[in-house]
Amino acid sequence: MDVLVYLIPIAIFLGAVGLGAFLWALKSGQFDDMDGAAERILHDDDEKP
Amino acid sequence: MSPDGASSVVVPTPPAAGGGAFALGPYIREAGPGRHALDFMVEGVHCGGCVARIERALGAEPDVTRARVNLSTRRLALEWAGASARGDALARLVTKLGFRLVPYDPLRLADAERDEEKALLRAMAVAGFAAANVMLLSVSVWAGHFQDMGAATRALMHWFSALIALPAILYAGRPFFASAWRALKAARTNMDVPISLAVLLAGAVSLHETIAGGAHAYFDSAVTLLFFLLVGRYLDRRARGRARQAGTRLLALRASAVTVLGADGARRALPPEHVTPGMTVLIAAGERIGADGRITAGASEIDQSLITGEALPHSVGVGDGVFAGTLNGSGALTIAVTGAGEDTLLAEIARLMAAAEQRRARYVALADRVARLYAPVVHGLALATFLGWWLLGGLAWQPALLIAVAVLVITCPCALGLAVPAVQAIAGGRLLRQGILLKSATALERLAQVDTVVFDKTGTLTEGALTLVPDPGTDRAALRLAASLAGASRHPLARSLAQAVPDAPVARDVVEEPGRGLGRRTDAGELRLGSRAWCGVAEAGESEATGPELWFARPNAAPVRFGFSERLREDAAAVVAELQARGLAVELLSGDRPATVAAVAARLGVARWRAAQSPADKCARLAELAADGRRVLMVGDGLNDAPALAAAHVSLSPSSAADLSQTSADAVFQGARLAPVLETLATARRAGALVRQNFALAFGYNLIAIPVAVAGLATPLIAALAMSGSSLAVIGNALRLARAPSRVEEQR
Secondary structure, three states: OOOHHHHHHHHHHHHHHHHHHHHHHHHOOOOOOHHHHHHHOOOOOOOOO | OOOOHHHOOOOOOOOOOOOOOOOOHHHOEEOOOOEEEEEEEEEOOOOHHHHHHHHHHHHOOOOEEEEEEEOOOOEEEEEEEOOOOHHHHHHHHHHHOOOEEEEEOOOOOOOHHHHHHHHHHHHHHHHHHHHHHHHHHHHHHHHHHHOOOOHHHHHHHHHHHHHHHHHHHHHHOHHHHHHHHHHHHOOOOOOHHHHHHHHHHHHHHHHHHHHHOOOOOOHHHHHHHHHHHHHHHHHHHHHHHHHHHHHHOOHHHHOOOEEEEOOOOOEEEEOHHHOOOOOEEEEOOOOEOOOEEEEEEOOEEEEOHHHHOOOOOEEEOOOOEEOOOOEEOOOOEEEEEEEOHHHOHHHHHHHHHHHHHHHHOOOOOHHHHHHHHHHHHHHHHHHHHHHHHHHHOOOOHHHHHHHHHHHHHHHOOHHHHHHHHHHHHHHHHHHHHOOEEEOOOOHHHHHOOOOEEEEOHHHHHEEEEEEEOOOOOOOHHHHHHHHHHHOOOOOHHHHHHHHHOOOOOOOOOOEEEOOOEEEEEEOOEEEEEEOOOOOOOOOOOOOOOOOOEEEEEOOOOOOEEEEEEEEEOOOHHHHHHHHHHOOOEEEEEOOOOHHHHHHHHHHHOOOEEEOOOOHHHHHHHHHHHHHOOOOEEEEOOOHHHHHHHHHOOEEEEEOOOOHHHHHHOOEEEOOOOOHHHHHHHHHHHHHHHHHHHHHHHHHHHHHHHHHHHHOOOOOHHHHHHHHHHHHHHHHHHHHHHHHOOOHHHHHO
């Protein structure tokens, strides 16, 4: 069972990466406009005026 | 997104105070070398289409470096390279699209509470991460109890748990620690005191056990407890955040600038708070009036519906008084200011509202009332357990403390903290899907207690717009001709007339005489559409009873009369009948004239009504009802209802209402029907029942768990099972609301 000494920290590290990604997304404003983000996908930005 | 989003059309608001009338200067900030930034609140944004139109229009300008509309908060962030004076022109681009812009200072609106919400979310994420990982480790430890896990492996697991749990507790527990510390400093106690004690003690005791190589550690209980509590706290905070967001739109009414005519004849745009009595103010056609005053030149009609609830504009001329917040019609006016800023009727209404709100703020949410009782009981119990085992039970102080900590952890109001927020979040979501936005956190609780419903008339029971009363005797040709004339005017009656004959072409060369009517010269003579006097018809005594009317005069023909009436909302009568059938008393309070109110009350079958009510009268009537022990639901939309909305036990407002009214209402509903009133009441009652069930569940669980803990039998496994079990039971019970049949099915 010695392998636990490596495996547990690796598992925790991977989880922490996910947590870090979420905190980064929160900080960079990804969740600021939930309604708008849902609609923006429908905009045709490449439309030449 | 609003439910009517896909089909909604941009509602063009009346052009605000002409181009460049906003005092933009103070709001423009430096955003780097040679660049400027400006933030606006945008009125009239409903869907992604509006967002795209604004962003494209601004993006097409070469010097705009950033233009982004936030659909959730209805705000526009604008940044451009170049002189600050460009801001005016850019703002006008958006105004031209039909949106109203109100500049604001993001620093002054520094969203302290929004930051707090984000901090809670971060804490929740950290606690969730820790809870999941520590629980995995704990499960293996528990399994190890039955499968001969070696002491060394168990110690390793405990050390890993400690490494994750302790930093997480210190980080994610801060909201609770801070609140508990504030309470203790003020020599009070709240729910956060037992929570903080339980979490910190559980962490400390578990660390002690880990160092000593003991069999039991409570790390998982401590972090799961934090996680569940943070979920409840976050849901609660978000409900409050929504209310506050709606509140910031209040600024919109006051921010339009006032055009002041100086003694030297120069025009200056001033913010309303800098206007003083005696100044001369110019008011353009279609502009919202910024100060109370007396007309010195010009004639027009004034739409006072926001202030008085009257559906029909008033004709005004030289010498008449006008009030801030009302809307000017088709003529330009010059007024001498008699009151501005804090002296205006508008400010008076705002003051009435603030006073009423203060009275209502005394309402204490059910959860807080429970918490007041709960904290001392829990503390007493834990202390008694500790002293009992130590002094009477003959244990050393360390094991006695361990048992006391188990009591604290188990009694911790985990399920209690979720009981109300979970139900509120689900009820709020359910209502939102039907176009009802709950703004106040305690609105559901108060709605469930309602026994009297008071309606405003104009815009609430009626649709606000007037419709032509069909008269079979009317000459079709005359109606068509009149409608073509009416098409050239913005007057509400003319617009209703034009709408009645949609295919009539709009006439050219129509001259509008403000406050009197329309005229058009033809070869055969003059056509006239307007008031009785304008068309040369003799005054027929009491005009009130006949209701709003237009006359149409042609050469060589008798004048024709068009009568108008207010249209009730489609289901107004049905909703009123349904409310009465449920045993609720229904009343009508309106600022309109008695004859009109009586007619509407009769059509709806409402026996108790009062007409010509000022905002203060409405408040007084509500106070009377409250003194009788009535719990009143006020439904209203006008600015004149705002104080009453704030004074009532709970209030509802249609989304067409004035900003100020929407701000003071507890909930806002969308759509042309009144059925949301019934739906809101039904959901509130159901939510109230679920909250009580949740409390019963949480207390029932405590009744079983506390004796076990006090007896010293609660191992970490039992604590974790009991805690998660009760929390899940409470959430599951709340979820029943989402699946409950809607009101209509319930009745069958």
